[in-house]
Amino acid sequence: MTAGTSIRQRLFFQLAGIAALLSVAFFLVVQVVAERAAEGTQDDILSASAIAIADSLRSEESGVTLELPYSALSMLSTINEDRVFYRVVAAGETLTGYEDLPLPDETPQLGLPTFETLSYRGDEVRSVSVVRAVGPATNLQNVVVTVAQTRLGLEAISRRITATATGVGAGFFLVATALSLWAANLALRPIDRMTGAVTRRGPKDLRPVLAETPTELAPLLEAINSFMGRLRASLTRTEDFIAEAAHRVRTPLATVRAQAEVTHRKLQKPEHKQAIREMIRAIDESSRSAEQMLDHAMVTFRADSLAVEQLNLSALVEETCERLKPTADIRDIAIRTKAPDEPLMFEGDSILLQAALQNIIDNAIKYSPEDSEITVRVDAGADLRLTVSDQGRGFGAGDHSKLTTRFERGGNVGNIVGSGLGLTIADEVARVHGGTLEIGNNPEGVGACVSLVLPRL
């Protein structure tokens, strides 16, 4: 399986990206709107001031005169402490005010204030100009009133708005990012739930997954369930095949053996009897080999899905030895077990462990001379150690590591028939339990010594 990109990560980054985009958009909108509003406010007050001045223009005999209203200028200080300039021009002549204050480029139309932003006396100023016609109908004069104000207060407001908008934008981004993380997790929770439902299952549980899934995941679940269905069918077929094969091989062999024994009893000539005995021995070995092959197949199959359970190792050893006693008795071989009195608990697959132990002891019986002794010892040290030692011929000198390879047999097996699978099975069982199989000669004298070493968990 390749480590692909994480949906959670992608979802999170996409949501966070959208949040960042929205934050920036929010910032810009607030900035623009607020500045427009502030500018609009200043423009409104400037217009009010200019109109108030224009309204107090009067015509006298000597011409146009102005009674500058106090409020016209004082109203400009309501928001800030900006500098204020004004100029009143009648017929091209400055009536009063700042003579150098620039007039608008185009003469404003009656009733329509003209706004301009320009530089005056070292500062940027906003200026408004209005026009009013003053005088008798026969001698109407257009008087231009210009009022200007610096924009320092506006800049201060703008700075405040920028600071606020930045703060709110950043806060929004942080909250939105946190929320997108939460949302990404929430959106992926059904996947986690489904994963949990599948992984929590036992090795043999191949029933369809019924966990509740969102519609988007339903096809995936369907695919999994359909796959599991096929797997279940395939596994059933394999198990059936193994059982069938065992049955097909062992039953005819048993029949052949029974017929051979009957024949053996009927025959009189010693050389004929000898031949039949040879035949029976060969049949036994074939039967045993078939059994081992089935064992091996079973170990390979079970290793993929270990049925782990709490088991008492001492009891398992006792039980296995008990089962093999009849075989050993035939050749007057005694099996002695040395196990601690208290139960030795271990988590493992009891069927596999039994198969391993059986194969090791089986080997020991096979290679032991008649009237000898096999010792099965259970030691509980740092590791759990099941040691089987016999008084047979041992493994001889040389490298023993190859003995655990399938169908590989030792150098001094002599005429003893074997499949070369026994130690392979034991080794595989040791390995799937995280342990090892130690093969060697009995350090206390003649014979072989095989240990199944299992780690304590």
Added chain:
Amino acid sequence: MRFPCLAASLIAFLSLSVASAAFEIEDQRLYTADPERSVLKIISTADLDVFDPILIAFQAENPGLSIDYTVTGTSDLMKAIYVDGAQFDLAISSAMDLQTKLANDGFLSSYASPVAADLPDWAIWRDQVFAFTQEPAVLLVSEAFFGDDPAPTNRDELIALLRESPERFQGRIGTYDVRRSGFGYLVATQDSRNSEAFWRLMEVMGRLDAKLYCCSGEMIRDVAEGRLALAYNVLGSYAASQKTTTDGFRIIEMTDFVNVMLRTVVIPQGSENVEAAQAMVDFLLQLNERPDLVAASGLPAIDASKFQANASLRPIRFGPGLLVFLDQLKRRNFLRNWENSLVQE
């Protein structure tokens, strides 16, 4: 202390078009430090005897600083900075409107004073105009004339009293000639904004042949000596300090409203010793912590609690509104109205 006459050329220089002659120096003193490290050049409308204790105290706190103190009139001070571009490190004036115009037209440096936080909002404008005194415009009445009689406490009462017995007051009331006095013009224009009674009062005073003065000192003297029955809009701080040495008059703060003029200090753009100028601004803004200097100079320090205690006290507010009465047409109209009311020939 005086409120020198506003030069007739005020209109001329406000129009900015007329090149003006150099400003007039009325008095000048050099406070030399030894050894001298720097010089602080001050142009002021406050007399030397008023400011002398403050200058000596400031120099004591700033060794090595020589002070060049020049006294001139309010309009001459304006002319010096606005038209002549004379180099001064500080300008101290009682003409709030002219100081405001200096700030508005861009002739001043800004200074964010660390002591500003302790002052009320109305005491500082644009970080350029700093008020350090509050001086009310009051009514003076003569003890000799009123004796035990109750004196009028507001403008309506004053008008009623003057109308009741015109013969008693004929030629015996005084006020500023607003054509000559900057302070007189400032308080008169503020009066006209605050109350309709102002023009009625001017009308009545005009009928009673009011005497016109250029300065508070002469009005106080004439009231104290009984030549005047009362004087309207006299500088209260000066009257209070005269009261310690002179008898024969009473100071009355009107209950309808009292205009409070703020004496201000500003740092002109051409200042060459900004550091010392800013130190002086801080020193003046903390005048309320030096009662000894307040007593010696007779300059009442900024004290917001006085305004809370007496609701009729109104500080004249800084702002573009003060520019209105400096407008040439506005001024011409105001003076014409004033002359029509008061100077009835």
